Amino acid sequence: xxxxxxxxxxxxxxxxxxxxxxxxxxxxxxxxxxxxxxxxxxxxxxxxxxxxxxxxxxxxxxxxxxxxxxxxxxxxxxxxxxxxxxxxxxxxxxxxxxxxxxxxxxxxxxxxxxxxxxxxxxxxxxxxxxxxxxxxxxxxxxxxxxxxxxxxxxxxxxxxxxxxxxxxxxxxxxxxxxxxxxxxxxxxxxxxxxxxxxxxxxxxxxxxxxxxxxxxxxxxxxxxxxxxxxxxxxxxxxxxxxxxxxxxxxxxxxxxxxxxxxxxxxxxxxxxxxxxxxxxxxxxxxxxxxxxxxxxxxxxxxxxxxxxxxxxxxxxxxxxxxxxxxxxxxxxxxxxxxxxxxxxxxxxxxxxxxxxxxxxxxxxxxxxxxxxxxxxx
Amino acid sequence: xxxxxxxxxxxxxxxxxxxxxxxxxxxxxxxxxxxxxxxxxxxxxxxxxxxxxxxxxxxxxxxxxxxxxxxxxxxxxxxxxxxxxxxxxxxxxxxxxxxxxxxxxxxxxxxxxxxxxxxxxxxxxxxxxxxxxxxxxxxxxxxxxxxxxxxxxxxxxxxxxxxxxxxxxxxxxxxxxxxxxxxxxxxxxxxxxxxxxxxxxxxxxxxxxxxxxxxxxxxxxxxxxxxxxxxxxxxxxxxxxxxxxxxxxxxxxxxxxxxxxxxxxxxxxxxxxxxxxxxxxxxxxxxxx
Numbered sequence: 001x002x003x004x005x006x007x008x009x010x011x012x013x014x015x016x017x018x019x020x021x022x023x024x025x026x027x028x029x030x031x032x033x034x035x036x037x038x039x040x041x042x043x044x045x046x047x048x049x050x051x052x053x054x055x056x057x058x059x060x061x062x063x064x065x066x067x068x069x070x071x072x073x074x075x076x077x078x079x080x081x082x083x084x085x086x087x088x089x090x091x092x093x094x095x096x097x098x099x100x101x102x103x104x105x106x107x108x109x110x111x112x113x114x115x116x117x118x119x120x121x122x123x124x125x126x127x128x129x130x131x132x133x134x135x136x137x138x139x140x141x142x143x144x145x146x147x148x149x150x151x152x153x154x155x156x157x158x159x160x161x162x163x164x165x166x167x168x169x170x171x172x173x174x175x176x177x178x179x180x181x182x183x184x185x186x187x188x189x190x191x192x193x194x195x196x197x198x199x200x201x202x203x204x205x206x207x208x209x210x211x212x213x214x215x216x217x218x219x220x221x222x223x224x225x226x227x228x229x230x231x232x233x234x235x236x237x238x239x240x241x242x243x244x245x246x247x248x249x250x251x252x253x254x255x256x257x258x259x260x261x262x263x264x265x266x267x268x269x270x271x272x273x274x275x276x277x278x279x280x281x282x283x284x285x286x287x288x289x290x291x292x293x294x295x296x297x298x299x300x301x302x303x304x305x306x307x308x309x310x311x312x313x314x315x316x317x318x319x320x321x322x323x324x325x326x327x328x329x330x331x332x333x334x335x336x337x338x339x340x341x342x343x344x345x346x347x348x349x350x351x352x353x354x355x356x357x358x359x360x361x362x363x364x365x366x367x368x369x370x371x372x373x374x375x376x377x
Numbered sequence: 378x379x380x381x382x383x384x385x386x387x388x389x390x391x392x393x394x395x396x397x398x399x400x401x402x403x404x405x406x407x408x409x410x411x412x413x414x415x416x417x418x419x420x421x422x423x424x425x426x427x428x429x430x431x432x433x434x435x436x437x438x439x440x441x442x443x444x445x446x447x448x449x450x451x452x453x454x455x456x457x458x459x460x461x462x463x464x465x466x467x468x469x470x471x472x473x474x475x476x477x478x479x480x481x482x483x484x485x486x487x488x489x490x491x492x493x494x495x496x497x498x499x500x501x502x503x504x505x506x507x508x509x510x511x512x513x514x515x516x517x518x519x520x521x522x523x524x525x526x527x528x529x530x531x532x533x534x535x536x537x538x539x540x541x542x543x544x545x546x547x548x549x550x551x552x553x554x555x556x557x558x559x560x561x562x563x564x565x566x567x568x569x570x571x572x573x574x575x576x577x578x579x580x581x582x583x584x585x586x587x588x589x590x591x592x593x594x595x596x597x598x599x600x601x602x603x604x605x606x607x608x609x610x611x612x613x614x615x616x617x618x619x620x621x622x623x624x625x626x627x628x629x630x631x632x633x634x635x636x637x638x639x640x641x642x643x644x645x646x647x648x649x650x651x652x653x654x655x656x657x658x659x660x661x662x663x664x665x666x
Contacts (some may be wrong), residue, residue, distance in 0.1 A: 058531060166443075185569070186571065190574055209566075
């Protein structure tokens with residue numbers, strides 16, 4: 001297949017894509033702090049009850065949370081494609097290996113891993129499974145010898161989406177206004193080229209309608225200036241949703257730009273696939289770097305170091321408390337000595353949160369009621 | 378320019394195969410006139426006995442990515458009869474696996490017959506070209522099973538599946554039970570969008586038009602009826618339609634005339650769908666007697 005050259009900033013180089021480079025006016029993006037995710041699946045259910053409660057969507061989780069290293073929905077989605085791609089290399093910040101487009105076989109557009117029916121039947125297989133067995137005499141160190149972490153994920157609304165590239169009917173499109181990738185439900189014919197091609201396996205087939213569906217990025221909420229259901233319902237407050245600039249136009253006041261471009265604390269999921277995914281992860285501090293480098297690229301070491309230093313980093317500390325503190329999308333933020341502030345695109349203050357929650361200590365003896373206070377419920 | 382190169386390639390390939398191959402790529406099919414009611418002709422009716430079967434070689438679709446490396450069905454036998462009012466085609470091809478069950482990762486066996494809407498000038502044989510549409514009669518095994526065993530749903534696909542409830546489908550009254558089907562279908566996106574694949578049909582053959590690859594569009598007519606049967610590793614499919622219809626964008630047949638025709642077969646077991654298919658390597662021709 002004759003490919004075009006497009007610039008992929010996540011790889012630090014030009015890379016192949018089926019279509020010429022066209023970037024949206026702004027790009028939908030989501031940041032996840034993996035250190036805080038407890039796999040409560042509130043996001044999965046918030047999404048499910050909002051978007052996939054219909055007949056034929058029973059198995060669909062446009063948002064899911066899986067346990068790494070062994071969990072995955074569909075089963076083995078990432079191991080399957082990584083095994084096909086084989087060992088690839090980074091040289092510093094530059095990816096010198098092949099992307100999935102560059103590794104595509106003759107007469108194909110992209111290298112593919114195709115899940116079988118059963119792979120879709122176990123949305124939470126491997127949950128809470130750890131990476132090895134705990135031996136007698138083991139003790140806790142960082143990073144842990146025995147580890148696992150939760151990986152919540154949605155469609156990455158990629159800059160160079162595999163589903164868009166693969167669809168033979170151009171039934172999938174990336175919206176120029178916000179970069180959200182959608183399947184046209186009246187145009188799709190259920191060929192499932194998108195299901196085959198998407199390395200993240202987020203387009204899914206509806207047996208009731210016999211066509212494919214995918215995460216819609218909660219566009220009706222985004223259009224109203226609100227963050228998506230999986231973000232606003234997150235009880236662990238691990239997510240932030242907004243718009244990401246390209247690195248050359250990075251704005252340090254934009255919270256997403258700040259985390260992704262300025263501080264490089266939040267890293268893309270499997271950037272080596274070459275789709276320039278727009279879900280970004282603050283890596284867990286307790287998992288082995290080699291595993292996480294495979295998943296998030298070469299910036300993991302620095303990101304972990306930075307995260308550990310957050311108690312001394314007022315801006316990051318403030319920004320992290322803004323996670324989950326509002327329903328509206330932030331255009332900009334500010335942190336001072338005591339408070340973190342979030343603003344909309346007109347500069348109006350949306351939210352103000354104390355960077356450190358004030359602590360009140362109550363007297364053990366209540367003078368008014370003449371009783372001792374107990375903390376036991 | 379690319380299209381022209383393709384066209385030249387097609388012609389050269391057709392010629393080479395015609396000249397040196399065992400089977401002729403350019404197949405001349407005769408639709409025999411019979412004094413029976415062709416509008417009701419079945420798969421194993423007497424009328425097919427003694428009707429010449431034309432061997433149509435098939436090859437992988439090789440013009441548009443993704444192109445299959447190999448295809449499952451390499452040949453289809455074509456027969457045709459007509460009674461002056463109706464015309465029928467019987468296609469027979471070998472397929473060891475019957476793929477008619479709708480599941481998430483299943484692909485349907487399928488077949489299509491394609492005609493140019495107008496023979497002059499003749500559109501490209503591969504799904505037509507802009508302003509030169511083709512008329513496609515597309516059969517899917519999924520729809521055959523729908524017809525014989527009732528429309529397949531998620532419950533037939535996964536009989537052991539359980540779910541608490543669907544929206545507006547609660548067992549207690551007053552919390553959505555009064556909603557209309559249209560309102561309930563809002564939760565079934567393909568149906569809400571009236572996607573032709575997601576809604577009920579009278580016939581198991583979908584009629585479509587195309588003006589080039591990736592432009593296939595379902596037509597709002599259903600003039601073709603069909604029966605299909607899989608037995609001992611062979612699919613037999615009979616399609617019947619009136620020789621003339623009121624729709625101007627549909628194929629019309631007239632006794633004594635030749636009509637270009639092309640065929641596609643999909644082997645669901647090999648995950649063939651869309652452009653991953655076996656195609657006849659050029660226009661064939663059907664002479665209507």
